[in-house]
Amino acid sequence: MSVETLALPTILIRGRSVMALVVAPEWPLEEWLAALDQQMRRTAGLFGHRPVVAHLGAAPEGGAGPESVLDALDALAARDLRVIGVDGVDPARLAGTRWARLPTIAQGRETVLQGGPAAAARPQPPPPPSSLLVDRPVRSGQAIVFEHGDVTIIGPVASGAEVIAGGSIHVYGALRGRAIAGVMTGGEARIFCRKMEAELVAVDGLYRMAEHWGPDLHGRAVQIRRDQKTLLLSALI
Amino acid sequence: MSRVMVVTSGKGGVGKTTSSASLGAALAQAGQTVVVVDFDVGLRNLDLVMGAERRVVYDLVNVVQGDAKLPQALIRDKRIDTLSLLPASQTRDKDALTEEGVGRVIDDLREKFDWIVCDSPAGIDKGATLAMRFADLAVVVTNPEVSSVRDSDRIIGMLDSKTRRAERGEKLEKHLLLTRYDAARAARGDMMKVEDVLEILAIPLLGIIAESPDVLTASNVGCPITLHNPASAAARAYTEAARRLLGETIAITAPMERRGLMSRLFGRKAVVA
Numbered sequence: 001m002s003v004e005t006l007a008l009p010t011i012l013i014r015g016r017s018v019m020a021l022v023v024a025p026e027w028p029l030e031e032w033l034a035a036l037d038q039q040m041r042r043t044a045g046l047f048g049h050r051p052v053v054a055h056l057g058a059a060p061e062g063g064a065g066p067e068s069v070l071d072a073l074d075a076l077a078a079r080d081l082r083v084i085g086v087d088g089v090d091p092a093r094l095a096g097t098r099w100a101r102l103p104t105i106a107q108g109r110e111t112v113l114q115g116g117p118a119a120a121a122r123p124q125p126p127p128p129p130s131s132l133l134v135d136r137p138v139r140s141g142q143a144i145v146f147e148h149g150d151v152t153i154i155g156p157v158a159s160g161a162e163v164i165a166g167g168s169i170h171v172y173g174a175l176r177g178r179a180i181a182g183v184m185t186g187g188e189a190r191i192f193c194r195k196m197e198a199e200l201v202a203v204d205g206l207y208r209m210a211e212h213w214g215p216d217l218h219g220r221a222v223q224i225r226r227d228q229k230t231l232l233l234s235a236l237i
Numbered sequence: 238m239s240r241v242m243v244v245t246s247g248k249g250g251v252g253k254t255t256s257s258a259s260l261g262a263a264l265a266q267a268g269q270t271v272v273v274v275d276f277d278v279g280l281r282n283l284d285l286v287m288g289a290e291r292r293v294v295y296d297l298v299n300v301v302q303g304d305a306k307l308p309q310a311l312i313r314d315k316r317i318d319t320l321s322l323l324p325a326s327q328t329r330d331k332d333a334l335t336e337e338g339v340g341r342v343i344d345d346l347r348e349k350f351d352w353i354v355c356d357s358p359a360g361i362d363k364g365a366t367l368a369m370r371f372a373d374l375a376v377v378v379t380n381p382e383v384s385s386v387r388d389s390d391r392i393i394g395m396l397d398s399k400t401r402r403a404e405r406g407e408k409l410e411k412h413l414l415l416t417r418y419d420a421a422r423a424a425r426g427d428m429m430k431v432e433d434v435l436e437i438l439a440i441p442l443l444g445i446i447a448e449s450p451d452v453l454t455a456s457n458v459g460c461p462i463t464l465h466n467p468a469s470a471a472a473r474a475y476t477e478a479a480r481r482l483l484g485e486t487i488a489i490t491a492p493m494e495r496r497g498l499m500s501r502l503f504g505r506k507a508v509v510a
Binding site for chain 2: 136137139140141142155156158159160174176
């Protein structure tokens with residue numbers, strides 16, 4: 001062997017997006033911390049083990065000195081918040097402190113979370129729906145899965161075929177297989193078809209099998225939407 | 238230019254092998270050079286239906302694996318000399334076939350024949366996918382009943398995604414051959430109508446073959462029906478289907494029930510007995 005090669009393992013580097021909570025301390029810091037403490041007492045496990053990004057844009061410049069920013073970070077750490085990054089602050093203000101290694105999080109989109117931890121655990125709302133156009137028959141055994149928006153099919157959906165859409169499903173043909181709508185948009189989604197002969201329809205997790213609807217809708221143009229806790233099937237026209 | 242035609246269905250027992258033999262013979266009778274290739278490795282039947290079971294020495298697996306030369310395995314029909322058979326192996330299974338090997342055999346066959354008719358096994362796994370892999374056109378054999386229609390629909394989906402033509406974005410012609418059509422049951426309404434099948438499958442109709450004891454008899458004596466009983470309705474339907482494949486325009490007529498009720502009842506009994 002001319003060149004010595006060591007059997008080193010291949011390094012895989014992958015990306016991962018996680019949901020971080022953004023906390024923006026306000027000044028005067030004491031008052032804000034008191035409010036935070038009260039909130040944390042009221043809602044146990046408000047932050048849980050979730051990563052936290054500290055948005056320090058409200059920190060007073062100059063006058064209060066670099067301590068104001070450090071105080072805020074220390075106070076968050078003292079309350080067991082897992083700060084994984086900072087935003088809205090000049091990294092120079094953290095230089096030389098124990099927070100200097102924290103990455104500055106400039107990317108990412110912020111969303112406002114409402115309610116307690118249950119609401120906080122929900123994934124981010126999807127981007128505005130785009131759509132997928134399928135202009136040939138969906139054959140038995142085929143599955144069209146499009147989570148990012150509406151699916152429009154020109155042609156029939158065969159028995160044993162499946163269409164899963166983040167938004168609404170439009171079938172310009174006979175729907176004989178399964179149609180599952182609203183995977184991302186939820187109860188707003190609807191299903192439309194020119195000829196209703198489906199095996200199963202579902203909107204936002206609520207489903208109906210062929211036996212649930214009567215023969216009056218069979219073969220007709222039908223709209224399916226969700227109203228509260230029921231799935232409404234109605235003939236178009 | 239040679240054409241590779243797969244005869245497929247998904248479901249078993251719908252008439253793939255009978256149709257492969259009959260269409261192959263009808264094309265040969267029309268003056269084309271034809272080879273019918275049995276892809277049903279392990280359950281070979283085509284040699285029986287074509288009456289060549291005692292003449293099989295080498296088979297498709299031997300050729301694919303390079304143990305035999307193609308001319309050694311080809312069996313020329315004794316009735317029409319433009320018709321040949323490449324039999325399957327009965328002692329092996331479908332894993333003995335490889336894509337490269339099958340592709341090589343098909344390329345060799347293209348140089349010798351106008352038509353290469355690939356008789357697909359039932360199912361959707363390796364044997365069936367290799368039979369359709371190199372096809373230029375497909376004949377989807379379907380019975381007018383819901384299970385057969387749904388399986389055919391599945392196969393059409395695979396023809397549109399798993400064949401080499403589909404992968405290259407080229408067009409793959411698909412034709413529907415409706416077999417075991419029973420005019421009496423259709424008249425009573427207890428069988429799917431032709432138009433219902435066509436509406437679901439949405440591919441052009443190549444022909445309708447009526448359910449007939451003539452077809453069974455021809456298979457049992459090992460002679461394609463277009464040779465054995467050319468005057469029968471089924472033979473005429475296969476011959477017309479072959480002419481449509483060759484580009485002729487012939488109107489398709491649905492088989493009609495001609496007999497009276499009593500003769501039909503007794504006729505049925507005679508067939509069952």
